[in-house]
Structure formats: C-alpha cells, structure tokens
Amino acid sequence: MPIKPFYNDILMDHHHHPAHKHELPDANLTLRGVNPSCGDQITLHLLVNDAGIIQDGSFTGDGCAISQASADIMLDLIIGKDQTNALHLCSLFMKMIRETVSDSELEELEEAGALQDISHMPARVKCAVLGWHTMEEAFRSQPTIH
Amino acid sequence: MPIKPFYNDILMDHHHHPAHKHELPDANLTLRGVNPSCGDQITLHLLVNDAGIIQDGSFTGDGCAISQASADIMLDLIIGKDQTNALHLCSLFMKMIRETVSDSELEELEEAGALQDISHMPARVKCAVLGWHTMEEAFRSQPTIH
C-alpha cells in the first residue's frame, strides 16, 4: 500500500522545481548559513540596489525538501521588495513557525503559509528557517549595500 | 551505658604509650609514608648497620590509633633483626591483613597479631599497613646502607 505524499503540493513543487536555485554572478550580498544538526547548508545570493530594493536573489547549497522549498518560496516573496519589508516578512515567518499568526498575517506570507505545519515538527524547524535566518543575518551583517 | 573499649589491650597500650615515637638523630634510613585517604603520615627512622641489622628505629608523625600502634609494634619486632628478616615479617603481616595466616605464622608476628581483626575493617587496612609499607619502601629505595 503506497504511502501518501509526505509534503503538500506547494512544498513538493518548490522542492522539485525551485525557481531560484542557481548562482547569481552579480549578487552584492552573499551569506552562507548552516544547520549544524545535520550539516545542511545554504548560500543566499542577493542583489540589493542603493534604495534597498532586492532586485534579484538566488540560493545554492544542499538541504532537505523543507529547507530548499522554504528558501525558494522566500525568494519568490522578497524579490522586488525592500529590505525593511523583507525583514518584516521574515519576522512574520518566524512567528508562524514558532507560535501562531493571524489570518491576515498568514495571507501576507502567501505561499510560505504552506510551511505552517512545521510548527508541529520541532526537529524540522531549523530546516524551515534556514534560508530566512540567513537573510536576516545577511542584512544585519551588512546593513548598507554599495 | 558506656560503650566497651574499641580496640584490644595491646593496641590501646601501644597507642597510648608508644615506645618508639620519637626522633632518631643518628638514623641512616628515613622515609615518609602517607595515607592519602585521610592525609595521615608517618616518618620512619631506622639505623641500619653494615651487616644489614636494624640497630635502632623510631617513628614520628600523625595518625590514628591503628597506624600508630601498628608502627610501634612493628618497631618492637624488627629492632635487632636484619633487613631480610624484617621484610619477611612484613610480608607475613601483609598476608595476615589481606588474607589469613597459619598459627605458626601468627606466632612469628608476636604482638602484631593483635591487628588480625583489621582484615574485617577494610577502611582501616591502609592505616594498619602504613608503617610496614613505609619500611618496605625504605629498604627498596635504598637497598644498601652506608
């Protein structure tokens, strides 16, 4: 008896067909994040203009379906937005994973809402937040982009 | 209701009136022994002549009734005997404390036989053998006396 798909369609889709998993030669903000509990790693590449708008972004590295899909969904969300907005979404995402969010907040997160169930899988939380956490760190370590 | 004397008469006597607890200025073989489980220490002073005869001996230091009485009894036994004989008595004593001895062996040990019961008090074994062990080490560390 075959078992049912383990993740929902949105996650499966981003996992199998990530839009943003590639190098980004003209990135001006790059940071590597690791999940020490399994050694998974992601490198986030962002191109941020003088106004703080994320003009393009991608990720490379190796990780599980959740960490990869989550990073891909995040990039979908933040490309075109400015740094402040991206960080706001990031804090909403963390809130969703660690506690709960309101319906309107969930709406703001768009496809990232597909990761809501992760709050019930404590061992996977680090996977889900890896990309987001890396983005946060990237902005924190280099608040102004030249 | 007063409790009965804790040690037998021989031990009590050597404890309260040790014949050999004093300095020995002309000693030519001196060694310090410690019982690390309680910090007790004894210094054994021996005067050994060219023929290996223990002409005189004493001990100084601080220790419980058993370690002090045992050292005093030992000195009673070995003064006047030669090194080989003293080491033989020492091995008999260790055997009595750790295992058992025959009646004739017990006789050889004279008053030291008063310590036979120590074999039933494992925590006191180190006290009982402190002086003897120190003598053994003294002879081992300096086999020939000048």
Next chain:
Amino acid sequence: MLESPDNFRKDFPFFAQNPDLVYLDNSATSQAPSCVIDRLNRYEQLQKASPFRGLYPLSVQATDDYEHARNLVRDFIHAGSGEEIIFTRNATESLNLVAYCAGNALIHAGDEILVGITEHHSNMIPWQQMARRTGARVRYLTCSREGAFNPDDLEQSLTDRTRLVAITQMSNVFGQINDLRTLTQIAHRRNALVVADGCQSVPHIPVNVRELDVDFLAFSGHKMLGPTGIGVLYGKKDLLNRLPPFLTGGEMIEEVTTEGATWAPLPQKFEAGTVNTGGALALGEAIAYYNRVGFDAMMARESALTRRLMTGMADIPHVQIIGSPKPELHHGLVTFTIDGVHPHDVSAIMADHGIAIRAGHHCAQPLHAYLGLNATCRASLMFYNTEADVDAFLNILSEIRGAMGYAD
C-alpha cells in the same frame, strides 16, 4: 508549607532501606528522593534516545526534556539565560573547565590568581596547574580561625595583576556562608573575575547568581538530591562566549573540516559528546522537589537540627568545634575534633554504632595545615535528618573518649 520530617523522610527510600543507619555525611553526598530516581529511570529505561540529532519523536522529546532541566537549573540559581548553564560531570569538572579555558583566554604570564585558603582541592589544584601552564602566580586569601573572610583582607590582597579570585560560597569545613556579593564587588572594582564554588551552598540556601554577580559558579548534583555523575557550571554569557571550548568532538560543533572546526553557540559549545541526559533530567527533578518543599521549610529544619547538635556538642567535654561556636553560622555542617582521639578512630567508632560521619582533611588539606590540624571529623545534616539522628550521634560522641581508654 512546613512539612514534618516524617513527610520528608517517606520521600527517601534510603531511610526505610537502612533503618539502623544515622546518615550524617550529607556534605559528601546527599540522598535522593524517589521522584528523582523515577525520572532517571523513566529516561534510561523507557525513553532513551540521544537528544539534539534525531528527527524522530523520542529524540525530540529527549531534547525538550534536557533543555527543560537546564531551565530548571537556570531558574533555581536565577541565571539570566539557559545559555549560561553548562551541564558537566561534577563541580570538579566545572572548575577545571574554567581553569583550562581561562588559562588561554583570560590569564597570562605574570598575572595573579587569588585563591581562598578555605578552598576544596577542586577549587585549588586546577588554579595551581593553570598557573603552571600560563606562568601566572597563585596567591592565597586567608581567613579568620572561625573561617570568615575580611573584606579588607581581600582589598589588600588584590593587586593590579590579579585577574581572578577563586572562592567558595560555603566552606565544606566551616559551614559558614561567605558574603560573596561584597567580595565580588571588591574584586570587580579591581577588574578581577570571581569563580565561586557553590557545592555546599546551593544545596542549602537560595542562591541568586545575578545578585551575587559572580562570574562563574560550580556545583554538583549529587550533593543536592540528584544522582552521581551530573554537575553544573554557571558562567556569564559574555565570558562563556569569550572562552574557547574545553572538550571537543560530537555535538559541540557548527562545521568540521580536515583543517579545523567552528563551534556551536552556547551552551552546546561546552557540552561535547553524548550528554548525560538521565543525570540532567534527574537533577531537574531534584530541583522540582526543592521547589515543591521550599527552602523555608528545609532551612527551618536544618537550623533547628544544627542548634540541637551544637548545643549537645558544647556539653560534651573534650569536643572542639572548628569554626564559629554559633549554630546559625554552620548550615548543618559541623567539623570537630576530640582531644586525644584521632578523627579516624572517632569515625570508626561512630561507624561501629551505625553512624556515618566523615574523618580526614575533607579535600581541604591546605586549610587544615593553615589551622594547624592534620585531620578533623565532620557531621553534616540535611533537612531529612531527625532529632533522633542528632541524639544518637551525641550519645556516641560522649562515649568516645571512654572507648579509647580515657577515664574522663
């Protein structure tokens, strides 16, 4: 809630198992209530899984339980964060950890380390050894014959080179509580760190590391109703972050290559290898037991028993108390000698009558040398002791000179 001693004792199967034993060696190790043993069992027998690394529920549960235990310890000593609580094997390892790591990061050749003359070997030899490795120098802070440290003495012993003061909150010979808050203020004014030994204090009085402001505090689970094999190091977060790791290997890393490694954040950085989950959970449960009974009730019992003990001892000729004559300064711990009777003999006679006390230098040989003593006896109480325990001890104590052949 003031429970009767009978209520306490029924929590400790040890006493039913050993009805004829009067256990007065609590400063060496305390007994554990059944809830602590049950917690140890539940993990080791029914829920055993390695925390941190597994993705399956039992491992996640072990991780949560382990961190919960850490938080219980944090709250018990009022630390600011769980990152400041490192589980070790015992207080000795906790102190060695600081001495090994500070020896690279904080102390250098020519620096001075000031060590209390009262210190247990575990808070003295690590500093001697560290001084040898680094070229630093150990100096000693002396105390009064009653065991008290004078703040002025500390003031005068500190030099511009003093980097660290290693001192106990409660000596395991005197039973007196040092005013660590004042001593720490003085040390900090001179830019010296304070490493406090909480082995004897944490089990007996409420300890608030933020109020004391000590930089490190070490204590052992087995002296505070926990099992053997688990200890704690508290350290201020910024200091722990500045220290290099101590033991290295599994679980304490971020990334490892053939060239080197980067470290996990606190507290994992200091917990190398598979942790003692059972021990940590059991220590957490011991703390939960402390919280349920409350220090008020425990300390009331301990001080009543100490008063009874010391009042009785004062009436027995030839008994000499080490330290203060005041029961309220002893926290259940009374070190003594009997004129003309070696402590080993005292303790052997006590043992022969079913009373467990300690004799020797209590791992404080330099303190004994300082006091001009070779060895002493020590009786130490815990809240679960009874008046009958104290009376049995006093009864034998009064007979000891007789049993050793003295007429009076």
Next chain:
Amino acid sequence: MLESPDNFRKDFPFFAQNPDLVYLDNSATSQAPSCVIDRLNRYEQLQKASPFRGLYPLSVQATDDYEHARNLVRDFIHAGSGEEIIFTRNATESLNLVAYCAGNALIHAGDEILVGITEHHSNMIPWQQMARRTGARVRYLTCSREGAFNPDDLEQSLTDRTRLVAITQMSNVFGQINDLRTLTQIAHRRNALVVADGCQSVPHIPVNVRELDVDFLAFSGHKMLGPTGIGVLYGKKDLLNRLPPFLTGGEMIEEVTTEGATWAPLPQKFEAGTVNTGGALALGEAIAYYNRVGFDAMMARESALTRRLMTGMADIPHVQIIGSPKPELHHGLVTFTIDGVHPHDVSAIMADHGIAIRAGHHCAQPLHAYLGLNATCRASLMFYNTEADVDAFLNILSEIRGAMGYAD
C-alpha cells in the same frame, strides 16, 4: 546458549513501553536491560554513599562495588590491570583526556599526528586542537570508498615525525571493522602510539586490547546497554603513568599544599572529584549482561538481521549503500542514501511511520566531504531488534521515493 529474540526483548522494558516504535538508531545510543536500571537504582536510591573516603560500611561497600565494576570492564576488554581502566563521562571525554595530556607529555612542536579520515568528530577535533596547542601537525589517513584502510597506505603515511595514530576500530558510517592489530604493528614499528576509538566496536564484537596492542581505547557506556553519563578510557599502564593528570581536585591526589600537589596512583589519578558511581555500577551490570548472553548469541542475531536488512535494501531501486555491499562487513550498521531524496526527508518520513533512524553527517563531516556526500541516512541494529523491525523499515524504505513525488 542461543536465546530467542523474544527472550532478549523481555529484558528491555523499553520495547513494551514503545510497542509501535521500530528503534534502528542503536549506533547513537542503545537501550538498557532492566538489570542495568535496577543496579543504577539500587545504588542511587538505596546505597548512595561516596566511595573512597568514608570509613562507614556504606562507603566501603560503594568503593568495593565501584572497583568491581572497573574489574568487569577490565575483563571485558581483556586489559591487564584495573589500573588501566579510567571511568570517564563518555568516549568524547576519554579521547580529550588523551589529547590534552599527551599534548604535554608525548607530542611536541613539529610532530605529526595521523588521524583516520573516517573518524568521528570526537576522535578528530581533539587532535586538531592539540596540534594547535603544541605546534604539531595533523595529517589524515584515507580509506577506500568501501571504508577499508590499506596497511600499505598507513606504512607510507607514517613519517619519522609521526608520534600518534588516531583511528577507529569500527567506523560509525561504514560499520566495517578495521584490522587494528595489523595497523598497530605497523605504527609501533615506526614508534607511533595508537589511540583507538572503540565506541562502535566494543558493543558489537569481543575486543581484546592486549591482542590488538593498541595504546589507548575509548568507548561509551550508553552505546553498550549502559546508562548515559559513563564512559571508559583504557590506557597501557606505563603510558598512563607517564601522562600528567587531566582534571585535578578531590580524590585524585596524594598530598596537597599551597605550593602544589602530588598525585594518587592509577587509576584514581585520572578520576577527579566525586565519581559517577551509579553509572559505573550500571555499566558493570551491562557487561555482566553481555557475559550472560554471550557475544556468540548476540553476533548471530545481528548478522542474521543485517543480512535480511541488506538483502532487502538491495532489492529496492534508488537505494545506495555507503561502504561494502557485503552484510558480514557491516555489523548491524548500514548507511545509505536514496536518489533524489534528502536524508532528512527520508528520516522524517520514517519517523512519521514509527521508525527511528538517523540522518545527517553522523559527526563525521570530513568523511562525508571525502566521500562527496553532504548527508546520509543510517539504520543500526542491535541483537534485540527483530525481523519485524527490519521488514517494517524495508516496507517504508520502498515507499519513500513515491512519498516524495517520484513516479518510480
């Protein structure tokens, strides 16, 4: 005596408590039989007293029991003397002990340490750190893709500067047993010491340190039916005598003054502070259990189960075994990947179906890098596993690609 698996399982309350769990993470930590828990309990709850220092019967008993446990360990690995058995917290501490102490006494600037590329972080980072402290250099001994070390490679990697070879007897990724005897002979001919990691081997095969002639061997109690918090370091007596102590403090001294200290003889010299008596006694009882069941019966079960497991895995498409395809070389430990599915996802799906396996780098990140892998899955068996466990695992394994959206 060949017992049925049902006979084994009834000794382990874990399985009755967790009837729906298939526990295949035994290389991380093993379950403990009830006799081990009983022994732990008996001490911690009913017989608790500090060994070594007390003169009363309970303390004497604790000393005797603790030394008896040491002798059980000694006989289990066929060491020459109890002085060669040091109780530690875990294998990680055992290896750090050697690395810290040898770093002063045996290894100097310019010396080389040869470390197996297979090594667990706990047998790799301590050497990297020691090299940093001493100015020595770490080099690596590589293995075949199947995990085997070639004696000729060792021969060629040793130089006149090589002082020490750190190598595992059984890799926690490959499951293969290294021929330590041959490797040690080669190392010794070149005057290099051998530090062996026995974490995975000691629980699964008879180990004879005198036959292997290794200089040090480290292993953990919790992987061999014992509780968490207790480990072992075996070291040859003359080497242990040449090393300085590691942790210093109570119990490991001969005499202490304000100037310095002298050390107790082996093994106390390396056991500072109050020992983990409960853990040691429980580990002793685990060994007694091994002795009662016997390696013959255990190994027969493990090899039958491994064969069933690997035969089943070979039939499932897209499953890649790491290391040898031969079951007899795996000793119950099988590391694998599934094409297109990340190990984390494999393990999460397994967990969702009640199967506990491990995913990640298994604390062997440099080995994974060497093999060109980021992470793997690992299923590891013990004699108490059943055919049903294996079949449940295989059943889910064959469904995983489907659950991840692959058509085949």
